Every structure is written in C-alpha cells, then in structure tokens.
Amino acid sequence: MRKTTVLAAAALAVAGAVPAVAMAGDGPVADSSGWQPKARNIVYIQGDGMGAAQREFVRLATTGRAGDLVMNRLPVTGLVHTDPGDPEALVTDSAAAATALATGHKTRNGAVGQDAQGRRLPTILEQAKRAGKSTGLVTTAQVTGASPAAFASHVPSRDLQSDIAKQYLAESRPEVLLGGGEDWWLPKGDPGAWPDKPGEESRSTHGNLIEQAKRSGYTYVRNASELAATRAPRLLGLFANEDMVDYGPDGKGAYQPKVALPVMAKKALDTLSANPRGFFLFLEEEGIDGMAHENNAHGVLDAGRALDAAVAEVLRFTRSHPDTLVIIGGDHETGGLAIEDTDGAPEGKEDGPFPVPGTKLSLTVDWTTGDHSGVPTPVTATGPGSDRLDGTIDNTDVYRAMVSAARL
Template identity: 50%
Template structure:
C-alpha cells in the first residue's frame, strides 16, 4: 500500500470554483425571481431552450464510488467537487446490447451517448448490424456548429472515435483517424495516439520504443495521416509550446505515442503526468471553438480514471479524477460567462468494482483465490487522507475489469433538467440533440 497525500493537490482553485458555480446558482435564483435576460433563460434549463454550445465531459470508468473517493481526497467530507456542484443530477444505466456480455465496454457506451443507439461491445458509431448511425458531432456540424474532441487517451480511442467515426471494430484506429480527416472533420482534435497516424518505421515527435513503454511504435495502416491532415487544412502541433502559440481554426494536436500517461499497478511504471494537462487542452479547444457564431459541440474525456482502475491503482485513479475535476471547474467558468451552454458530466461505465472502506487491519481483502491473478493487481490501496481531517480511507477493488454499475451524471444549462432522472445512457444523446436543435 502507498500513502497518497492529496489534501492540497487540485482545488487550490476551490475558491474560484465556488465563485463560478455560485454565479451559476445565482442565475438560477434570478430565474425564479422572474429575470428575463438571455442568460437567465439559458440557465433555467427548460427543455424548450436551445443550447448554442454543448460540452459533454466523459469520465471514463467514473462511478459514484470513484467520484466520492476523489471528493474525499480532494475537498473532504464537507466539500464538493466542481462536477458535483452542477445544478442537476441523475444517473445512467450503461448496459450495451452485446449478445455475449452483460457489461458494456467504452465503445458501446460511447456509441450510446453519441448516437442514442445501443450496440455491441467494440462498435464505434454503428448499430448491431454494423450500419453507421449519425453521431452528435455530425448533428452539430449539420447545424452549422464547430466541433471538437479532447482526450487524454488516443484521439482515435473508443470514446472520441464513437463521436467522429463509424467502424465495426474499435481496434481500427488508423481508419478512425482517416475518417476524422476525410469525413467528419472535427475542428479541434487534441490528445494522444500519434502511433496510429504514422506508418511503421516512421518516427514522429514521440519516438518509437520509449524507455517507459518499449512496445509503443508507429503503426498506421493507411500511410502518414498527419501529413494528410495538414494537406486538408489542419495545423499540427505536438508540444505544449506549439499548442499555446497556435491561432489555427482547424487544429490537430498529438502529445503521446498512445495514452498521455502510463497505466500500470503501483510502482510498476505507472505515471500520470500528461505533456499537456487535460485542462490546458480543453482551454485551447474552447478558445478555438467559441469563435464560431453558431456555437459548438465539444467532447472532453479523461481516460486515466479507467486505465488506472483497470490496474487497481488507487493513487493514480484519484490523481486522474482530480485532473478531470479541475477541467470541469474551467468548463463551469466558461458556462457562467456563456449561459446558453449545456454542460454534462457523466461516466461511461464503472471500472474496478471500487469501494470506499475504513482503515481496518482486520478487514484486508487479500484473498486472491476467487479471482484470476491476471485480472486482480491489488486487493486494496491506501490509506488515503481525507482532505481537511485526520481521517483516512481505503480503496478496495473487486476486479480489474468493468462492472455493470450505473454511473452518476450532473448537468447544467438548457434542457439539463431532463437529465435529472434514472435513465439509459441513450437518453443523454436524446437530450443533447434536442437541446442543440431547440425549435429547429
């Protein structure tokens, strides 16, 4: 077990977050008092209001237990995360329509969010028969909106891929990249996964066989897709400095060979330190997309929660979750200044069977006999300090895979109250599409 001290890690911005979300709440109070400006109407969130902007934030693997563990480690028992302060709350059932598996994977879950259709595990933007289904990103473009994908995973991984591509197998990541460039053309694409954009033997900004992950190599099956993107009008960046400096309207940024972290059990090469933090990538995306007078649709994903939970790595699960919440604080600030923005924060599935427990030497779940050692990396992690107190907690794991638990959802903005319910993840799609279309 490893001590993880996060009492002061992320929400040094807590005061700012409270002010921002207080401003959002103040707008809601003005609504009840009969305010009539455009910002009040957007803040009220009635289902007939139009969302000029939509920001969908997916915490991959983010369960209610994970959110609570992040809360305890970050702001303590009496605090609230930025994502927990959004006005409306509900939860989503994540079951896919896979004929063989009861529990979803990220591809089927993201496709439910993006298309409103339940499908099989591994499907990217296609139905059970493998037929393409229109995604929210494509709907937004049809409405004249700018679009963006931001993730700490590969930009062609399951969640972003399900919004910007249509392939029957999530593993076909070079084809997903090609479809971004040639077909769906998001205005902003930021994250990891350079390996899938360059052919075998062609080294990019991030070299093959790095010391921290020797198996990472260029592997595009369709040639040099970075060059192809540049030829079709994308500006390519690969460093924090290049990202900060660019004023491009169409932007491709790749900041790692694969994911923007190293997922592993504790002490076995695990690392969460993205070259460009999720918050910074999101800020750049907002800067670019908000120039569009018709508004925008932006997907933001934190992949680290899922991958670290797969490895039963409690410390870095918390760290990735804190990076996610720091990003939500940024988004809340944007929404406070742009009241016609719908913000939705949701998990796509639960990972790890995470449970929060007291520190109790007599309750150590160390019996691995009932579970495959290939799946279980560690039974328990911690103790972790509860911020602002002398208390500690333990994270207990039951699996290294996904579980079928429902995931929490919080939202704010036009039509957000329609998400304050128990629902399937397909309803997230339906509400967002309705909000983007408004009366159209």
Template identity: 50%
Template sequence: MRKLAVPLIVCLLALGGLYLLKRTPADAYVAFRADAPAVRNVIFINGDGMAAAHREAGRLFLAGPGGALTMDRFPYSGQLSTSPADPASIVTDSAAGASAWAIGRRTYNGAISVDTGGRAVPTLGTLAKRAGKATGLVTTAQVTDASPAAFFANAVDRKAQDDIARQFLDVSKPDVILGGGEDWWLPKGKVGAHPDRPAVDPTEFSVGTKGDLIAKARKNGYQYVSTAAQLAAAGPGPLLGLFANEEMFQQDGDVYAPPVDLATMTQKALGALSTDPDGFFLFVEEEAVDEFAHANNARRVLQAMGQLDRTVSVAQSFAAAHPDTLVVVTGDHETGGLALVDGAGVSPSFPVKGTKLSFAMKWTTKGHTAQDVPVSAYGPLAEKFTGKHPNTYVHEVLAPILTR
C-alpha cells in the same frame, strides 16, 4: 353532430398515434418547450470508468466530508444505466457505452457508432457539424480511442484506429483534435514527433495503414502541434495536437504525468471553438480514471480524479461566462467494482481532507461492472438530466439541441 364527432375523434387519435410511431426517439422521449432556454454550446465530459464510488473517493480526498467536487456542485444530477446490446455480456465496454451516447442506440461491445447489424448511424459530432457548429474532442487517451471515436466516426471494430483517424479528416472533420495516439496517424516505419519504441514502452511505434495522415491533416488546413509550448502558441484555425505515441500516460505503469494536462487542452479547445457564431460541441475525456482502475491503482485514480475535476472547473467557468452553454459530466461505465471502506488499520489508506480520518479503496475486479453511473449537468436544459435513464438518453437530449 355527436355521432359524427366520436368517429372523427377516434380517427384523429389513430393518426396521432401513427405520427408518434414515426417520430424520432428524441422527439418521442424528451419534450422541448417552444420557450425552452436556447443552448448554443455543449461541453460533454466523460470520466472514463467513473461511477459513484470514484466520485466519492475524489470528494473525500480532495474536498473533505463537508466539501464537494465541482461536478458535485452542478445543480442537476441523475443516473444512467450502461447495458450494451451484446449477446455475450451484460457489461459494456467503452465503445458500446460511448456509442449509446453518440447515436442513441445500444450496440455490441467493440462497436463504434454502428448498430447491432454493423450499419453506420449518424453521430452527435457529425450532426452538430452538419448544423453548422464547430466541433472538437479532447482526451488523455488516443484521439482515435473508443470514446472520442464514437462521436466522430463509425467502425465495426474499435481497433481500426487508423481508419478512424482517416474519417476524422475525410468525413466528420472536427475543428479541434487534442490528445495522444500519434502512432495511428503515421505508417509503419515513419517516425513522428514522438520516437518509436521508447524506453518506457518499446511496444509503441507507428502502425497506421492509411498513409501519412498528419501530412494530410496539414494539407487540409490543420495546424499540427506535439508539445505544450506548440499548443500554447497555436493560432486560430483547425488544430490537431498529438502529444504521445499512445495514451498520454503509461497505461501499465505507476506514473500519471501527461505532457499537457487535460484542463490546459480543454481551455485551448474552448478558445478555438467559441469563435464560431453558430456555437460548438466539445467532447472531453479523462482516460486515466479507467486505466488505473483496471490496475486497481487507487493512488493514481485519485490523481486522475483531481485532474478531471480541474477540467470540469474550466468548463463550468466557461459556461458561467457564456450562459448559453450546457455542460454534462458522466462516465461511460464503472471500472474496478470499487467500494470505499474505513481506512483505520488498512494499507494503503488515504486521508480524508481536513480530518484525522482515512478511507481505503477496495476493488472487486480489474474489469468493468454493470453499475449505473451518475450524470451531472449545468446550464440551460440541465434539468433534463434528472432521474434514472438508459445511457441512450444522452443522445435523446443532446441531438435536438445540436441540430437546431
């Protein structure tokens, strides 16, 4: 019997090895116990361009040295690396960074949830929808910009924003779509709720090539809103809200005043999505951290961080009232090469709340860097986000949750 047992054990081990090779990355990398807490809802929040220094600047300015941002008070945290699979760069852009989350694979800069060969890969938003969950996206960028697009579309080039909008309606069908970017939903020459070539930015005008997608959305059952009042009055059912031609703030200016703030949009999205008995997946993004970091505009980065943390508070409050909700907060990459220094004698400097001290924000680039980004989590299975991992790890944790 002993002679027979040894070959049998070897055979079983070999078969087990073959089985592991066939398992998905999520199955092979993240083990879920059978008695793991059930997660019904997932809120995934992206501070675009936000890394550790941006968070610390926000903490000092908004909460002081003894305080904490809401995201800092989450019970579990870790780090994510951000390297793309791009032959020309070790530094990711938002498209490759968000695609790593959405499909669990590193890809090239500019790619929207396609592999390095340009082949489409199912996204977290699509998988959640197939599993019967409600889905939605909220952003202060264009709703078809790289980060939200990666969760609900596939494209070999992030610039194809009109086709990304078409895919939202024809393929992934998010229940809630809120943000900017009306220009991409209308054909050239057709003016929507927001005037073409406004004085603040004459380069903004309708540029779509896929027909009148707003009319198509209405035909598909979406309510279309374009103002804060219309959003507040919107009833149940699929909801499309486009509150600006492009981003919901002037990308190249020194003004951050979205016509509807991120927290308000997120609150509305949560109210709409939470009626689904199967749960929901919601992607939320504050774009202004990235855009103003590109401009090395410290004052507006701090303002955007404040709006982002208000939104995190909305998500955390929802999760506290709905204990089957997981909230994850991170950034797709670091922007600006930011460092914080003592503000004494430095212009401009910013006060450390509750003290006589100050700090200054020093920049090393107007582009992205290869720094790791922090990730924080609250709710059931939040402990999965401890330790250091590649950014593809987000997909490895969330895919099994969203497809259960």
C-alpha cells in the same frame, strides 16, 4: 434527485488544483407555454470508467467530508444505465457505451458509431456539424480511441484506429483534435515526435496521416508550448505515442500527461467559440479508467483531480456563455471500487490509507475486479436542457437530451 437550489457561489477548490469558479445555473426556465431555451454550445465531459465510488473517493480524499467536487455542484443530478445492446454481454465496453451516448442507439461491444448489424448511426457531433457548428474531440487517451471515435467515426471494431483517423480527416472533420495516439497516424518505421515503448510502434495503414491532415487545413502541434502558441482555427495535437497516461499498478503507473487536460480544454473552448453558431465538444479524462483497470487508486485520484480542474475550466467559460449545456458523466464503472474505513495495513487488492482532509480519519480503497462493472453511473449537468438528465435514465437518453437542447 433534482437539486432545488442553483448554487451561484464559487465552487470549492479541489486540493488547491481547482480554482474557485461561479457555478452556472440552468439558464432561463420554460415558460407557461412550454418554451425552453436553446443550447448554442454543448460540452460533454467524460470521466472514462467513473462510477459513483470513484467520484466519492476523489471527493473524500481531496475536499474531505465538508467539501465537494466542482462536478458535483451542478444543479441537475441523474443516474445512468450503461448496459450495451450486445446479446452476449450485460457489461459494456467503452465503444458500445460511447456509441449509445453519441447516437442514442445501443450496440454490441467493440462497435464504433454503428449498430449491431453494422449500419452507420448519425452522431451528435455530425449533427452539430451539419447545423453549422464547430466540433472538437479532446482526450487524455488516444484521440482515435473508442470513446472519442464513437462521436466522429463509424467502424466495426474499435481496433481500427487508423481507419478512424482517416475518417476524421475525410468525413467528420472536427476543428479540434487533441490527445494521444501518434502511432496510428504514422506509417511503420516513422518514429514521430514521441518515443515508443517496448512492443509499440507506428502502425498507420493509410500512410502519413499527419501530413495528410496538414494538407487538408489542420495545424499540427506536438507539445504544450506549440499548443499555447498557435491561434489556428483547425488543430491536430498528438501528445503521446499511445495514451497520454503511463498506466501501471500502484507505485509503477504515473498520471503525468505532457499536456494537462485543463490546458487542452481551454484551448479547445477558445478555438471553437469563435464560431457564432456554436459548437459541440467532447472532453475526456481517460486516466480514471486506465488506472482503475490497474487497481491503482493513487492514479485514479490524480486523474480525478485533473478532470475536476477541467470541469472548472469549462464552467469558467459558461459564465460568459450561459447558453452552454454542460454534462459530466461516466461511460461505465471500472474496477468495482469500494471505499472502506482503514482498519490496519492494506491487504490483497487494497490501496491506501488516504487521509481525509479536515479529519483524523483515513480511507482505504478496495477492488473487486480489473475490468468494467455493470453498475449505473452518475451524471451531473447545467445549462439549457439540463433538466432532461434528471432522475434515472438510459445512456441513450443522454444523446436525446443533447439533440433536444440544441434542436438539432
């Protein structure tokens, strides 16, 4: 599956939203003695719920047959098994999947940073921190959600989001925390900066964690202008009361985060790269998963465009920092998405039609479930150590590739 040619040409812009950037290659190759270059920085980029069908749908609907996504133009391509270490399930949830990616160990669904017996597992983020690197978690989900949490906390249930926030502050201490989830940082009765929808409320079980974060050295920002203005070395930004995306079925849900994922990505890179020892950054687009749960293809398309724009932002960074390993993957597939020719008005769970640029054709998206599926997910990568992601691998191998590349 390895691509034999490293593309050095500018990446094709995605529907005008993704600026052209030069693609980074693998960096120096191993010499005859087996020496391999070391990755000073690692950026793991996750399209939550993004399987091969989601990537292909976004490609066809934005670039057409002749084009490709930025994330698809990297020199290494692999396929990742996603099943959990759960005796009662073959299909993973986000907690178990992220734990495997972050620690190299499979676990039961719902567990975060722990094995199936409840023992703590060291994470790639924590290992990077011990090596003197800076670290960050950036997501359009709640920053204490299952996927980012698995990289920087250890709890028996993904629902313990205030406990996760407390561990961020007291233990793992990422330099950058950007996303949604303000409700888990404030006690009941404190509305915070973001209004709650019906059924939502502030619910911290550890008091006012935002104030605790400030006292421990974090600069707190609440919106895009405050994020742009700050030059603080340690950032907490909460840009929604829960997830940053307004989920709902087609025609009701809307992908409209108050701070765009590429903007958060650039701020994180600017902040973390000040450390001469390098950094580890987890960067996630949650909207693909959330909209696929709702069988909302238009929402998946919008989230996919945003993710590819964030990938372009990261690859711009690698042009001047070639010692950066960049990995783009999906923790699992959501929705059982299928791409079909348009043969009339959509029926049942079908969405569309979506025009295919550069052709007279259109496509329709069909859904088989509102939940996760057990299919493997594609991974693409570039930079030192990216060759370890070539071929068909397990999700635990992604962790091992990162540790090996950075020699942690």
